[in-house]
Amino acid sequence: MRYLPQTKKNREEMLAAIGVKSVRELYRDVPQAAFIDGLAKIPMHKGELEIEHILSGYANENHAAGEGPFFLGAGCYNHHVPASVDYIIQRSEFLTAYTPYQPEIAQGTLTAVFEFQTFIAQLTGQDIANASMYDGATACVEAALMAMRITGRHKVAIGNELHPHYRDVMDSYMKNHPDVSITSGKPDGESACVVIQSPDFFGKPHAYEEWRKVCDETGAMLIVVINEIVSLGMLPAPSLADIVCGEAQSVGVAMSFGGPHIGFFACKEQFVRQMPGRLVGQTVDADGKRGFVLTLNTREQHIRREKATSNICTNQGLMALAFTVHMSLLGEGGFKTLAQLNHEKACELADAVSKVKGVAIENETFFNEFVVTLPVPADKAVEFMAEEGIIAGLPLDGNRLLMAATEVTSDEDIKILCWALGELNESGEV
Amino acid sequence: MIAELKMDQAMSEQQNDFGDGNVGLHYEESLLWEKEAGDHPGVDLPTPKGLKSRTGVAARGEIGLPQVSEPTVVRHFVRLSTWNYSIDSGFFPLGSCTMKHNPRLNEKVARFAGFGNIHPMQPESTIQGALRVMHELQGILGELTGLPGVCLSPAAGAHGELAGLMTIRRAHELKGNAHKTVILTPDSSHGTNPATAAMCGYTLRVIPTKETGRMTVEAFKEALGDGHDVAGMMVTNPNTCGLFESEILPIVDLLHKAGGYFYCDGANFNALVGTIRPADFGVDVMHINLHKTFSTPHGGGGPGSGPICVTEELAPYMPVPTVVKTKDGFHLETEDDRPTTLGRLKGFNGQFGMHVRALTYIMSHGADGLKQVSEDAVLNANYILSQLKGDYSVPFEGPCMHECLLTEKSLKENGVTTLDVAKTLVENGIHPMTVYFPLVVQGAMLIEPTETESKETLDRFIKVMKWIAAEAKAGRGSVLHENPKSTPRRRLDEVKAAREPKLRWKKSN
Known part of the structure; x- marks a missing residue:
């Protein structure tokens, strides 16, 4: 009720000024059948603390990008946003x-x-x-x-x-x-x-x-x-x-x-x-x-x-x-540097994963995203990696996986990914 | 420099005029491109290693972007912000727009890393909490409207209209009713309604409402004809005159008998939420503006969010994705799961950040609070109407719902227009009501106070409005034409803007 400033006294004064006894009278054009007699699925109002507790529980069911190596792009990219x-x-x-x-x-x-x-x-x-x-x-x-x-x-x-x-x-x-x-x-x-x-x-x-x-x-x-x-x-x-x-x-x-x-x-x-x-x-x-x-x-x-x-x-x-x-903060110099950093991270990712046995890069050219072929079906590989805390990319058809790197990607992320890709390969199955 | 200024006699006489327009708390501000370029940008990034490019295409040349430091950027935007009116700073009785308080808790929750920093195409096992949010919101919107099929993906109200009409279109198509190509809509409808019908390839037939501000069974019958070509009806209820359509039940009955569906524009759901269930006055499809009824911030023009709610009969046809609960957890339903769908209307899963905010808001109010929301919204609007009906023309008899409609009719003879009223409100620290809409009356003033305003705020508004009417009556209307005077800018030349379009900064501007 914290978002409702009207007091009981003011509501009564206002009803009197309008010349009706209750708000219900103001709804006189509404058919009787349309009035709600109870909302079974919606609980009563809650305070901030309780809501934060419940919804942070929901949020914690998700794997956020910052929690581990992250290589998913496909039209939505994990970039850093300046605090301001x-x-x-x-x-x-x-x-x-x-x-x-x-x-x-x-x-x-x-x-x-x-x-x-x-x-x-x-x-x-x-x-x-x-x-x-x-x-x-x-x-x-x-x-x-x-x-x-x-x-x-x-x-x-x-x-x-x-x-x-x-x-x-x-x-x-x-x-x-x-x-x-x-x-x-x-x-x-x-x-x-x-x-x-x-x-x-x-x-x-x-x-x-x-x-x-x-x-x-x-x-x-x-x-x-x-x-x-x-x-x-x-x-x-x-x-x-x-x-x-x-x-x-x-x-x-x-x-x-x-x-x-x-x-x-x-x-x-x-x-x-x-x-x-x-x-x-x-x-x-x-x-x-x-x-x-x-x-x-x-x-x-x-x-x-x-x-x-x-x-x-x-x-x-x-x-x-x-x-x-963000563009104002980046300016001409920062925007171009950011683009270059993204490209260089992708180059390093490409070089690292193509050294893993059974993994090959499809693209001859790319900016910060490319397709790799894996030794196993990509959807299964992505599930396997997710269990290891790695968001590996978007599975395409068959063994093809779409991967992206950004300025957020670290050398450590790439190392962990290559280790996990190697695991896929050695076991020969997922 | 300081010494120079001290010496300048002319300058000291003008005290406040240093040629830059900065006075008191008002600061003028140049555009970013007009500022002196700095040596480095407003971010510190690592130095690239200089690896050879593998893009396979030519390198980008100079773009022409400005380059300034972080303090310059922060001051630039903070100064610009002070030129804006906002609901956090004052009363915003903008009819049909539901400018209510935007709780900060909603902002905080939407920024939890588990909501803000997740990707829409992650494996489903890693996004169960996000799907739970969407599933809960779907269930709640379904219960509030009585329409159990809910798709959250539409990005805004007009997008929801499109999704809703396309759902109707798809249903007719799959049921072999392709000859149904007409949408009925009253002349008082929002401009988006006819525009959406046109986008769906439908023809419009208009239901006149001029006399009473409401649809009548007779006028509807005439528009319906024998109804064989009528796919559906698009009506806002409460309508854009702030009135509940009192003959809605017999009208919808006729529509349904003719095989048409009732699309209700949910722009005015704030009058109903928690009190009235739209399915029970015959609605088949409705969009909900989360940025109105459920307080997600308007952000200076968006993002909006316009989920649609449909009957069980129409649920198979609505867009994908929707969230379903399976034995393995929550699942995003796609075209493969539901081949009867009209398809996808937006990339990814809709304005998820707005879904989180709306759910947070609904939890804050609960079932008890939501009922009070609509009741207070209706009470506030009727209170304003009761206090101003002696001072302004009231085109249609009340009671109104969550907004009330006045017109300029009684001011016009003194040369005062709705525009003058609006600009005089601005001068007195109040955001104007919606003006010149709906189009069915001349010089409309549509006032929606919302439930988050106190009687004290309403009384001040009423006082200002009464004073404006009195000034007009006393023949002092010409003074009002000059308003606003105390704003960062005075009345702007909109004709010049349209005749000589300058839509971006250029050196030559």
Whole structure:
């Protein structure tokens, strides 16, 4: 009851002022049958101490990344977050603010989003970016829908190894449009777009020149998906793309069992009016001072209703702030160093595991993630390693395992992993 | 430098004006790109070893990012934060948005390492506690709504709407009702409703509500027609005028007889939680905004979280993943386990951090507290309505539910608009109500106080509102046009922002 400030006396006074005897009278339009007569499954209220005790018990049933060697990536990465990031995003003024519809008293959020848009545009080599999306997978399908709106075409080509969840989300959304088909490989003259992930789901970085050429020949739009945004500190900017979207969780945002993360969406300026999601723009106030507002909202659902570019209303505001604070701390030098550290850790991991008998690296090229083949089925190996306190990676088909390293990975982690991989090999079974 | 300033007579006469706009507790702040670049960034990282690149592609050139120290970054964002209004600092009666107190306990629990630092694709044996959280929340939302099928994955309210309508679509499809392609929705609905229906490939037919603010059986019948093409109805209840749809039972009866499903937009669940069970007024599918009813923070525009609750009949069709309890423990159900599903609508498992916060909040209130939540929310809104109905136009007769609707009608003759009311509230330290929504009345002011406000807070709001109405009546409305005056920025030129879009920092800006 600690969250309820009304007193018994005040409730009575207020009822009298309204002119009713009980709150129940205010519910007079509600059918009798709909009133709840008891909630059997929900216990009575509890204090902080009791709740912390219960829920820390649940938390302790999980194996957290910090508890042992950790090599799982696959679109969600275990990076270090500087202490000041979480401090800033827990400031009441950011944490408990609403969407900045009243710009005079929301310049803090609006300015930070404007900086977020600038960071994303710079990193992706695009002209503009929006205020963020739910996550990488939904950003990816929104990009395909946008390409369909612009080109008036109804085919979507998936050019390379796209994250399976991104592909699943694409399939589900497109069920709403029976005239849309999803193809694999190069786009043709009927394709609205081709979707290229880099590094792809198996960790291989891609260059964009060839894809740009195919797109120019077919009239398809080039959509680049990035789900390890740290890679952009080392890999070339996808500036040849028409739309770049993906996941930015790696900078500033905890893994948190898959969410809240932070989808991003950037594109060329000419497409701005077809973009989904919120946008913050610069303007001036009545005194001529620089300020920021939500803008170009004639694209959005609250104005356009069924003719909107998307039904999206919410962005991932607080996560966008976390990203922006972490990017500000990293800066040009720190961001590039971080990317290099990730790559070097992955190189060391690759060298170490390929020395284990029966283990081979599939990738010739990678950023911080790659596929290895094991001497045993990967799903069984992952279970075995989990019992040893090692989160080894994501089992793919058969003996293939997807592994990632980040700046958090230690030499000791790699040593323990190689020992466990050796155990797999020697026993010949798991 | 100090000596120089002392010498400057003009400067000393202006005391507070050093050309930077900093006065008292107000600090101006430049953008990161406008600050002097430092020698090193705001993090200390190990020095790379210089290993040869194995990326197989060209190296990244200069990006153009700013580079500043940690104190510069911290001060930058703390200063920006002081330009924001927040629920922690003041009253936020934003209709349909449920800006209630956001308990810090929820933040603490979500940051336990066993919740914050786990990966969504870890082996299930290592994430049983996380699945337990999701399973418990599913059960509780199922009980509160009376709709036992619960999927937590939608990322926000509009995403929940999409998930809900796609569940309906999938059910019709598998039952051979592909000819059902129309969604009925009242003209007072949230903009996301028609936008979602359009995204699902549905056609809209609008139910007019203009006269009473509610749907009538007659108007519904007309929109329904013979109903053969009607897939479902999207209605917010209580509706966006803050009223409970008094004819909902006969309307839903007609809808169900025509083979349509009732999608209830759960934006206004705070009026019902713990007191009214939506399944018992005919709801088939409903999304719940965890960031409204269950107090997960709005964060300046997100993250939201919009789980859906559906009837047993529709449960096979809802999205994956959902958590089920098996003899071996909790399991994330996928398309392989439930082939009738419409599929996946989001990467991974939804906004899990918000699931943890919502469960924490529900445990804090318990069944007894949740009932009090909706009752106090309804009481507070009706109290405001009772005190302001003499000063402002009330378009529809009450009682209202958890929010009340006023309009500018009686102020208009004195040249005062809803916008003036909003900006004058800002000037007086109160966040405005929702303005110009719903669209069914002119100059709407939708006021949702929530249960976490005391009578003292409500009385101050009422006092300010009465004063504004009195100023308008006395013909002093022109003064109100100037508001706000004491905020970090005054009224902003939104037309300029849209006509000359500057959506990122550039040197030339």
